[in-house]
Amino acid sequence: MASRDDELYSEIGRILFESAPENAQIILLDAELSPEDDHAKFLYDYVDTKGVKTWFLPGTPATDSLLxxxxxxxxxxxxxxxxxxxxxxxxxxxxxxxxxxxKINLDYRYD
Structure with a gap:
């Protein structure tokens, strides 16, 4: 049975996969969460099949809420x-x- 953190990693990966452009090979999300847990700043990028990095916006605002x-x-x-x-x-x-x-990887930033 997977631990809750593994489930969360999987869910985060799925949300990003579903929101990324079709030609994405790597999806990058730079996330900055508020101390109050009520909002965040998200920057979305992807690397396409030719190795070119480009920003994107998810197709729906619900993506930000879910993430x-x-x-x-x-x-x-x-x-x-x-x-x-x-x-x-x-x-x-x-x-x-x-x-x-x-595979999904998260690099955390601490103060």
Whole structure:
């Protein structure tokens, strides 16, 4: 049985996959969450089949809401399970989804 953080990673990857352009090979999301968990700044990029990096906007505003919900839940999971290594909770992250390898990676930013 997958842990909740694994489920959240999978959901974040699925949301990004469904919102990315068809020719995307790698999807990048730079996310900055508010301390209050009520809003975020998202920058979307993708790398296409020719290796060219380009920004994009998801087709629906619901994408931002869904990602905010999942990322806030993930951050709360980190705090509740003492996964911050004694640091304050992370405030942002760079999400990389490699569609060829079907892998997701999150690089967290801490203050």
């Amino acid at each position: 905010l919900e999942r990322l806030v839940e993930l951050r709360k999971y980190f705090v509740a399970n003492n996964l911050t290594n004694g640091k304050p909770a992370w405030h942002g992250c760079l999400v990389t989804v490699d569609l060829e390898k079907m």
